[in-house]
Amino acid sequence: NAGVTQTPKFQVLKTGQxxxxxxxxDMNHEYMSWYRQDPGMGLRLIHYSxxxxxxxxxxxxxxxxxxxxxxxxxxxxxxxxxxxQTSVYFCASSYYxxxxxxxxxxxxxxxxxxxxxx
Amino acid sequence: EDQVTQSPEALRLQEGESSSLNCSYxxxGLRGLFWYRQDPGKGPEFLFxxxxxxxxxEKERLKATLTKKESFLHITAPKPEDSATYLCxxxxxxxxxxxxxxKLTFGKGTLLTVNP
Numbered sequence: 001n002a003g004v005t006q007t008p009k010f011q012v013l014k015t016g017q018x019x020x021x022x023x024x025x026d027m028n029h030e031y032m033s034w035y036r037q038d039p040g041m042g043l044r045l046i047h048y049s050x051x052x053x054x055x056x057x058x059x060x061x062x063x064x065x066x067x068x069x070x071x072x073x074x075x076x077x078x079x080x081x082x083x084x085q086t087s088v089y090f091c092a093s094s095y096y097x098x099x100x101x102x103x104x105x106x107x108x109x110x111x112x113x114x115x116x117x118x
Numbered sequence: 119e120d121q122v123t124q125s126p127e128a129l130r131l132q133e134g135e136s137s138s139l140n141c142s143y144x145x146x147g148l149r150g151l152f153w154y155r156q157d158p159g160k161g162p163e164f165l166f167x168x169x170x171x172x173x174x175x176e177k178e179r180l181k182a183t184l185t186k187k188e189s190f191l192h193i194t195a196p197k198p199e200d201s202a203t204y205l206c207x208x209x210x211x212x213x214x215x216x217x218x219x220x221k222l223t224f225g226k227g228t229l230l231t232v233n234p
Binding site for chain 2: 004035040041042043044045048058090092106107108109110111112
């Protein structure tokens, strides 16, 4: 089991360029999400998906686009990179089991993509 | 809106010196409180989930506890390899909007350094 795989690990972009951060999981998790992590701030949710064909915005979605055509893959697209998007990006996936009163699940995170926009 | 505050921001301990990290939270209807460990240059690694006040969970030198307003991560006789950033996150009430059932709100973390 590879878990959650993110590529690339490092990327430098020029302002205005576009790119796609890849995320793949092999655990058949229904939920996948993208977070960004900036110094002095907690992880902030960008977009998430509860299954193939279903995506929604998180806390900081502007400038990012996602799609979920398969259970395994959840790519994050930067449409026109800006210096404010310099950050470390983490993809996470989760299973969900349990009833309304008893939840039992955990997030598995990828190792991250460090993006610098100059 | 769910809020999570972790303290202290940074903690430096000597090997063997026990201490606790704090996670205070505000959420209407907590469904789960999570602790993660994050090493430099890596993604967060899941440690514990706590579901109700009074619950405790242990793993090696770590013990997590939960009250109605905060959680503590107790570190007993820490070793240098326990050095990391420890993140706390909460999950709010169940909703019918689908994705909100999975959303976690994270604190900023506590950077723990254990000196030999």
